[in-house]
Amino acid sequence: MTNYEDLIAQLSALTEGVPERISNLANAAALLYHTLPDLNWAGFYLLRRGQLWLGPFQGKPACVRIAPGRGVCGTAAVRGESLCVPDVHAFPGHIACDAASASELVVPLRVGGALYGVLDLDSPRPARFTEADRAGLEAFAKALEAALERGE
Ligand code: SME
Numbered sequence: 781m782t783n784y785e786d787l788i789a790q791l792s793a794l795t796e797g798v799p800e801r802i803s804n805l806a807n808a809a810a811l812l813y814h815t816l817p818d819l820n821w822a823g824f825y826l827l828r829r830g831q832l833w834l835g836p837f838q839g840k841p842a843c844v845r846i847a848p849g850r851g852v853c854g855t856a857a858v859r860g861e862s863l864c865v866p867d868v869h870a871f872p873g874h875i876a877c878d879a880a881s882a883s884e885l886v887v888p889l890r891v892g893g894a895l896y897g898v899l900d901l902d903s904p905r906p907a908r909f910t911e912a913d914r915a916g917l918e919a920f921a922k923a924l925e926a927a928l929e930r931g932e
Contacts, residue, residue: 782816784916788923790815795927804927806836808899812920813838816913818905820880824889825853826897832857835897842877851875853898856886860895862921864914866907878902885909887921891928899924 794807805824813822823837825846832846832853846854851873856863865884868874874884881902889896899921903909909917 782913782916784919787811787815787916788920791920791923791927795924798927799931801928801931802836804924804931808920808924809836809838812899812901816901818903818908819901820878820904821900821902824897824899825857827857827895832897837900839902840878843875846875852884852886853900856888857895857898860888860890862887862914862918864909864911866909868902880904882906883908885914885917887914887917889921889925889928891925896925896928 790811791808794811795804798804809823813819821837821839821842823839824835825832826835832848834842834844848854849858852863852865852871863886865871868881868884881904883903883906885901887899889899
């Protein structure tokens, strides 16, 4: 089981004093990808000009642009709440970037009181993400938001 307290402490150490948002997002993606077991993708889509654009990530190349309301990422973004999908093939409109993906967790990020983007995690294992993972990753997202607030 992942120790999210420890993961958040590592994120805080990595982002401390770093005013560049892209640098912090890149290290957050690397930290998640290399710490959480059974992931095939970890990264971000960032809201720009009304679309979610591919941001820093680890994993295979992914679709570049997602419309709000589309796929798991776009749905979580519009709802403004995390979305845990145990079986992506059963999710209407799921966007398959990597055929290996079986389950997915998306957590929206808010900066400056507005939607900034989403954190997206994919796993080749069905039902990979538990409620404990959802809670832990929401806390991780909160810590990341605080770092992003301090940067530009
Ligand atoms: N599966 C996502 C698209 C992004 S990739 O998984 C990296 C979705 O349905 O929004």
